[in-house]
Amino acid sequence: MQQNLPDGVKISDLIKHVDPRGYFIEVFKQKWIEELPLIQWNVVRSKKNALRGMRVHIKHYDYVIIxxxxxxxxxxxxxxGSPTQGLVSMVHIEGKHPQSVIIPPGVAHGFYFFKPSFYVYGVTEYYDKEDELGFYFADPDAGIKWPTSDPIVTERDVNLPPLKSIMSQIPTWHASST
Known part of the structure; x- marks a missing residue:
């Protein structure tokens, strides 16, 4: 079931090949998204009840797999100007049903983990603190209904500004080819 997603966000099922030794998954082929050269990869492990976010990038795309x-x-x-401006989507993802999620610039994103989790993500630009904006995850103006009221968060995330204070820095929408 495909849900209503912000323009340019893509979710793709990945095929898990299981045998007596374990499993094999092709997670990335450049030809799948030739227009998005992924140049840096990162690995993240999160604890149960951890919340990461909210973040938004001005220049780069994220390619995420849990x-x-x-x-x-x-x-x-x-x-x-996006046809889905203001749309909030809650995408449930889990390791036993692997999927890739592509997030374009200007789409804010954050994770809440129901159990200990391990994910990787690729990006189309090298890390640049000027390209990473954020806002307070529990800002009521964001309209995000998290499944917890007491997550594990960093001091950095708790001290992020309200959504309205970063809106002037968000890029204008351009039709996506992804």
Whole structure:
């Protein structure tokens, strides 16, 4: 069942080949998304009840795959002029049903983990603190209904500004080819 997603967000099922030794998954082929050269990969392990976010990038795309665990990925389209501007989506993903999720610039995103989880993500730009904006995950103006009221969060995430304070920095929407 495909849900209503912000424009340019893509979710693709990945095939898990299981045998007596374990499993094999093709997680990425450049030809799947030739227009998005992924140049840096990162690995993240999160504890049960951890919340990461909210983040939004001005320049780069994220390509995310969860391998172990279960999470909900909160998405909100912040791009002025986007056909899905303001749309909030809660995407449930888990390692036993592997999927890739592509997040374009201007779409805010954050994770809540229901159990210990392990994921990787690739990006189309090298890390640049100027490209990473964030807002307070529990900001009522964001319209995100998290499945917990007491998550494990970092001091950094708790101290992020309200959504309205970063809106002037969000890129204008451009039709996506992804």
């Amino acid at each position: 391998f172990e665990g279960k999470a909900v990925y909160a998405l909100r389209d912040l791009r002025q």
